[in-house]
Amino acid sequence: MLNQNSLSVAQDCSECPIRHRAVCARCETDELERLEDIKYYRRFEAGQTVIWSGDKMDFVGSVVSGIASLTQTMEDGRTQMVGLLLPSDFVGRPGRNTAAYDVVATTDVVMCCFRKAPFEELMEKTPHIAQRLLQMTLDELDAAREWMLVLGRKTAREKIASLLSIVARRDASLNMARLSGAVTFDLPLTREAMADYLGLTLETVSRQMSALRKDGVITLEGKRHITVPDMSVLLEEAGDDTDGGLLV
Amino acid sequence: MLNQNSLSVAQDCSECPIRHRAVCARCETDELERLEDIKYYRRFEAGQTVIWSGDKMDFVGSVVSGIASLTQTMEDGRTQMVGLLLPSDFVGRPGRNTAAYDVVATTDVVMCCFRKAPFEELMEKTPHIAQRLLQMTLDELDAAREWMLVLGRKTAREKIASLLSIVARRDASLNMARLSGAVTFDLPLTREAMADYLGLTLETVSRQMSALRKDGVITLEGKRHITVPDMSVLLEEAGDDTDGGLLV
DNA sequence: CGTACATTTGAATTTGCTCAAATAGAGTGG
DNA sequence: CCACTCTATTTGAGCAAATTCAAATGTACG
Numbered sequence: 001m002l003n004q005n006s007l008s009v010a011q012d013c014s015e016c017p018i019r020h021r022a023v024c025a026r027c028e029t030d031e032l033e034r035l036e037d038i039k040y041y042r043r044f045e046a047g048q049t050v051i052w053s054g055d056k057m058d059f060v061g062s063v064v065s066g067i068a069s070l071t072q073t074m075e076d077g078r079t080q081m082v083g084l085l086l087p088s089d090f091v092g093r094p095g096r097n098t099a100a101y102d103v104v105a106t107t108d109v110v111m112c113c114f115r116k117a118p119f120e121e122l123m124e125k126t127p128h129i130a131q132r133l134l135q136m137t138l139d140e141l142d143a144a145r146e147w148m149l150v151l152g153r154k155t156a157r158e159k160i161a162s163l164l165s166i167v168a169r170r171d172a173s174l175n176m177a178r179l180s181g182a183v184t185f186d187l188p189l190t191r192e193a194m195a196d197y198l199g200l201t202l203e204t205v206s207r208q209m210s211a212l213r214k215d216g217v218i219t220l221e222g223k224r225h226i227t228v229p230d231m232s233v234l235l236e237e238a239g240d241d242t243d244g245g246l247l248v
Numbered sequence: 249m250l251n252q253n254s255l256s257v258a259q260d261c262s263e264c265p266i267r268h269r270a271v272c273a274r275c276e277t278d279e280l281e282r283l284e285d286i287k288y289y290r291r292f293e294a295g296q297t298v299i300w301s302g303d304k305m306d307f308v309g310s311v312v313s314g315i316a317s318l319t320q321t322m323e324d325g326r327t328q329m330v331g332l333l334l335p336s337d338f339v340g341r342p343g344r345n346t347a348a349y350d351v352v353a354t355t356d357v358v359m360c361c362f363r364k365a366p367f368e369e370l371m372e373k374t375p376h377i378a379q380r381l382l383q384m385t386l387d388e389l390d391a392a393r394e395w396m397l398v399l400g401r402k403t404a405r406e407k408i409a410s411l412l413s414i415v416a417r418r419d420a421s422l423n424m425a426r427l428s429g430a431v432t433f434d435l436p437l438t439r440e441a442m443a444d445y446l447g448l449t450l451e452t453v454s455r456q457m458s459a460l461r462k463d464g465v466i467t468l469e470g471k472r473h474i475t476v477p478d479m480s481v482l483l484e485e486a487g488d489d490t491d492g493g494l495l496v
Numbered sequence: 497c498g499t500a501c502a503t504t505t506g507a508a509t510t511t512g513c514t515c516a517a518a519t520a521g522a523g524t525g526g
Numbered sequence: 527c528c529a530c531t532c533t534a535t536t537t538g539a540g541c542a543a544a545t546t547c548a549a550a551t552g553t554a555c556g
Binding site for chain 3: 527550
């Protein structure tokens, strides 16, 4: 279903699709070799839980292909997604033994895992890994804060538009595409997952998707394939600055 | 007003109140000396803006005393607080030249600042600084994700209770106090700041504070001094697990 | 005492939620 | 290929929570 799934497991880091974006991005050849010694691949099917919050976590790793989500759940079942893990994103926290969130594969996922103890040891000796991890963590913190604005202050319609523009942007940056004019992409999330991301109910998500479609902001082919005729209109709907920032 | 303000500016890191929690926490004596060379103190009065989003930022630093807030503002004026900076918290991002958020002093604030270029240089050579910064950033990311649950899924009443329990917890950890039985602390935020933190209007904040008071969950002396007769009741109201986690 | 500002409270309105039912697809077995 | 099932999605109607607008009250400071 996903073309990424057809990739045979990369044994060689130098041919890895996320080589230049993942936690190993800054590593030199000799540093990569040491990482190769402790790495192994794991596959998860769509819907499968990678790890439960509170479970002992004896590995860390990177998403190689597919999408996973980080969620928190309250006692009465209310759930909030707190992270969307795309290829190259890092899973796990050095220095912590148990998982803080549920990690669930949204699509089929391949992860490049490292046993935690050796990874932590290696991190001590390899500044390039720690440096890259700091950079990635700072980026995630920015993304989380951006999302706090969405969750706290935006209307349902703006929330949907924000999610769509974020996915469009990340998709474009993955495919090196420009975000001018019409943009087309897949939205690999169910209405329920979108709701959990945005702090809405799935009914409200569905209603606002219909409204955006009716108003010509987006076009749907099937449920998951989306076309945005004019990206600047979508950004306007999201309540973001329209000027600049179209690329990246 | 705040007793921290009476501290005469510490010149000597070894007597600094945040010595063991700030970005310099892991530094050895010789590393501290190099930090001392590039550090300077700045004071901000309550209400004063430390830096505007988008401005050039030529320093990074730590909050020594007082409280500052990180906020984002939309074009139409809606604002969302995305961080609450307490003593020892770090301000600024190595590797970035402009501020991403507005930073505003909520109370009078003293900051220990480092010129950005020398600090970044020092960070390259001093793993202890980068290590500590990574740890602090990961903690902030956890806090931000916790807050995403509050913003996305909690009711107004639960949001208020969550904020109060967070402030109570941080206050207790600062004062090495236990969180069993009754707890008393100052809430250094206006109703509007609380609203900006929680994604509510100030009227709703006021109403819910009144409701919690009427229901005996909290007691107010003046507007800002709060007593929680039974911490576990407050945690229950916040929708968090009641069991465990009382200390920390 | 008067001004400025923070807070509280009230009443009407709106947004998004809950509950309920209809519709649309995708996959399965006959 | 069709009927059937399962799940995802859409749509509707009434409701509840939080917002908006408005006014009153309280508090600090000159």
